[in-house]
Amino acid sequence: MSLPLHNREIVVAVGGGIAAYKAAALTSSLVQAGAGVSVVLTRNARRFIGAATFAALTGRPVACRSFDPGRFPLGAHIELAQRAELVVVAPATADVLAKAACGLADDLLSTLLLCAECPIMVAPAMNAAMWAKPAVQRNVSQLTADGVEMIAPEEGWLSCRQTGAGRMAEPETIAAAINNQFAKR
Secondary structure, three states, X not given: OOHHHOOOEEEEEXXXXXXXXXXXXXXXXXXXXXXXXXXXXXOOHHHOOOHHHHHHHHOOOOEOOOOOOOOOOXXXXXXXXXXXXXXXXXXXXXXXXXXXXXXXOOOHHHHHHHHOOXXXXXXXXXXXXXXXXXXXXXXXXXXXXXXXXXXXXXXXEOOOOOEEEEEOOOHHHHHHHHHHHXXXX
């Protein structure tokens, strides 16, 4: 990656899906490119990958709870939103997309998305049947209309042992989209 990421502040928000492991590779590449990266893990994301992984990659504490007055006296959602120049949700599960499209705020990630005044990018990841559902596609359309940049899922082998659309874009693809976001500013 080139200079556009040097000293940029990015929040990588990790939803609860098997593609969470790819978020670690994405985070590492962003840090190596010179970005300051803060990570938010949902409760379900922590079932797939641990906070220690992201703390080691970023050199920063990982935000996992809405209320953590010791580290975020104003609230993690507020402090991270104020710091962020870009929020990237990878993987963005069907649940995360639905909450964001409807403006729900019942956990750290959903409240962060409502507080963020910077650009937001999402990289959906889910089973092909879920991705094809009209409700999911409505949520994707709503988020796109709201100005959220969608990094489309790819076709390929899914963790459900099927092949189809819904596989999260590769970390290199997401990193390139992030780089382009900053290059055009």
